[in-house]
């Protein structure tokens with residue numbers, strides 16, 4: 469398998485962190501990483517559009533030559549193919565809870581923060597749009613506040629006592645925000661403590677570049 473990726477791109481970073489955490493647990497998934505440089509526009513090249521008509525990363529090329537183009541679908545595929553040491557949870561209730569946390573991190577924080585950044589300080593040169601940026605800032609602040617309240621019970625990871633996919637999702641968008649010099653955790657001391665602890669983990673040290 470090949471993972472087409474760009475380290476700062478949050479959806480790609482989420483999959484790379486997932487792979488590194490899974491390997492840390494003892495499940496090494498054989499995947500070759502291929503860089504697609506978004507800042508240089510390589511994601512809109514003919515070669516990449518042939519893999520993924522949306523021209524986005526991550527894109528996973530499977531062994532049969534087909535492609536998956538959504539980060540969560542890529543993780544789902546890998547979790548089903550490599551079911552040992554689940555990155556969701558071992559029983560239905562904890563897996564569903566971890567999924568809920570991931571959806572808050574993705575739909576609430578990642579997507580809104582990415583839109584906020586791309587309409588204010590886009591590394592891809594997209595045009596600023598202040599009202600749209602403010603709208604997404606408000607939405608991501610709500611989601612960050614929600615997660616901040618959740619981790620204020622002292623749990624080590626977002627979904628409890630073990631790392632799950634949501635930890636990877638939130639770390640991925642925090643890195644992208646740092647890349648654009650935006651602090652998403654200004655009013656979230658508990659999440660900041662979680663973030664600092666998570667970044668000390670071997671998987672994060674290998675994967676997070678900023």
Ligand SMILES: N[C@@H](CCC(=O)N[C@@H](CS)C(=O)NCC(=O)O)C(=O)O
Pocket residue numbers: 477478479480506511523524525526537538539540
């Ligand atoms: N829903 C997709 C979103 C993929 C996506 O938007 N990726 C961004 C980088 S994080 C990208 O490639 N953006 C370039 C573009 O949209 O032109 C996923 O979860 O994989």
